[in-house]
Amino acid sequence: xxxxxxxxxxxxxxxxxxxxxxxxFSDSVNNLQWFHQNPWGxxxxxxxxxxxxxxxxxxxxxxxxxxxxxxxxxxSSQTTDSGVYFCAxxxxxxxxxxxxxxxxxxIP
Amino acid sequence: NAGVTQTPxxxxxxxxxxxxxxxxxxxxxxxxxxxxxxxxxxxxxIYYSAxxxxxxxxxxxxxxxxxxxxxxxxxxxxxxxxPSQTSVYFCASSTRGQGVSNQPQHFGDGTRLSxx
Numbered sequence: 001x002x003x004x005x006x007x008x009x010x011x012x013x014x015x016x017x018x019x020x021x022x023x024x025f026s027d028s029v030n031n032l033q034w035f036h037q038n039p040w041g042x043x044x045x046x047x048x049x050x051x052x053x054x055x056x057x058x059x060x061x062x063x064x065x066x067x068x069x070x071x072x073x074x075x076s077s078q079t080t081d082s083g084v085y086f087c088a089x090x091x092x093x094x095x096x097x098x099x100x101x102x103x104x105x106x107i108p
Numbered sequence: 109n110a111g112v113t114q115t116p117x118x119x120x121x122x123x124x125x126x127x128x129x130x131x132x133x134x135x136x137x138x139x140x141x142x143x144x145x146x147x148x149x150x151x152x153x154i155y156y157s158a159x160x161x162x163x164x165x166x167x168x169x170x171x172x173x174x175x176x177x178x179x180x181x182x183x184x185x186x187x188x189x190x191p192s193q194t195s196v197y198f199c200a201s202s203t204r205g206q207g208v209s210n211q212p213q214h215f216g217d218g219t220r221l222s223x224x
Contacts, residue, residue, distance in 0.1 A: 001167075033212050041196065041218055048212035086150060088213065094139050094158040095166065096200070096213060098151040 002027045004089055004099035012105045013077045021072040021102045023087035031090040032063050034072050037101075038083045046072070046085075077106045110134050114199050114216035121189045121223045129184040129219050131199030139202050140182035141166075141213070142174060144195040151198060157182055189223045196220050 003026040013019055023032070034046040047054050047061040049070065054061055058077075063070040074081055084101040091097070115130045133140065138159050143151040143166075153166030157176040171193060173185045182201075186193060202213045 031212075043198065043215040045212050045214070088151075090202075093164070094202075095153065095156060095164070096141060096202070097153060097167070098143070100150040 001095075002029070002089065002091055002097055004087065004097055006085075006087060006099040006102050008102060009100065010103045010105075012107065015077060015079060015106055015108050017077050017106075018073070018075045019077060019104070021074070021085055021104075023070045023072070023099055025068050025070075025087075025089050027091070028065070028068070029089040030092055032065075032070050033088045033090075034061055034070070035086045035088065036081075036083050037086065043086075074104075077104075079106045079108060082106050112199055112201055112214050112216035114197075114219050116219060117217065118220045119222070121186075121221070123190060123223060125189050125223075126185065126187050127189065128186075129197055129199075129221075130181070131183065131216060132181045133199075133201040133214070134180065135201060135214065136179070137201035137203050137214075138179070140176065141200040141202075142172075142182065142184045143198045143200065144168065144193075145198060145218075146195050154184065154197075191223050194221060194223045 005024045031050045036044045049061045049063045051065045058075045060073045086101045088098045112133045141156040142154040152168045155174040157163045160179045197219045199216045200213045
């Protein structure tokens, strides 16, 4: 089946720093989503981005479907950005597979 | 607008007991999913249902059964609970299709299940 990888697995940032998270997938996909799981365990949808670039405030995402990767950019990081970031891909059979996540800690 | 509702939110079971986790969505979505998340790990797909009346295995289906009762409801059953099934269980739903008809997944808040 399709494989989803994320890098880096862990990331520690000083408040105000920028970062790029990467998601690679092994086969063509219909859709891709980025989620943030907050410290309370809730999954928050960040972007729904099967291709192209989207921006929402300090966050932006780019998916290059033909090269099978997606990037999540976080600029001017804040302590509230801490948590785990997941990408999830949807196959042509409507199956949705998650990557292992990137754990982000933003320190003051 | 409730979105995806999971019950119960917490449950403690003894080894060998059975229970059913309930999930309902009010967004008229075709597809529904069950995931488990173990401490410090990502979400792994247990089962999913692309439409009413169909179910398919995900990455880790062993030890579980599912029922797509109707378009709104998708339940997950543990017939004989084992300590290895201690986890947080998430239900999700989405529309089916491609392009503009396809929408992102929406998640419930999770069920925290401990098996002693």
